[in-house]
Amino acid sequence: xxxxxxxxxxxxxxxxxxxxxxxxxxxxxxxxxxxxxxxxxxxxxxxxxxxxxx
Numbered sequence: 001x002x003x004x005x006x007x008x009x010x011x012x013x014x015x016x017x018x019x020x021x022x023x024x025x026x027x028x029x030x031x032x033x034x035x036x037x038x039x040x041x042x043x044x045x046x047x048x049x050x051x052x053x054x
Contacts, residue, residue: 005048007042025052 010018012031021028028048037045 002041002044003039005044006051008035009048022052022054026054 006018009021009028009031013021013024013027013033014050015021015024029052032045032048
């Protein structure tokens with residue numbers, strides 16, 4: 001079973017809601033560099049990156 005990248009990023013950034021990660025674009029990218037991304041699908045990673053750029 002694959003993990004939920006949105007939820008994992010939310011927890012790593014100590015945000016109350018997933019929608020809060022939109023305001024933390026640079027921090028999200030930094031955390032992604034630190035994480036083992038093999039646990040997530042390439043589609044999920046792409047969706048997260050698109051989400052923080054909106």
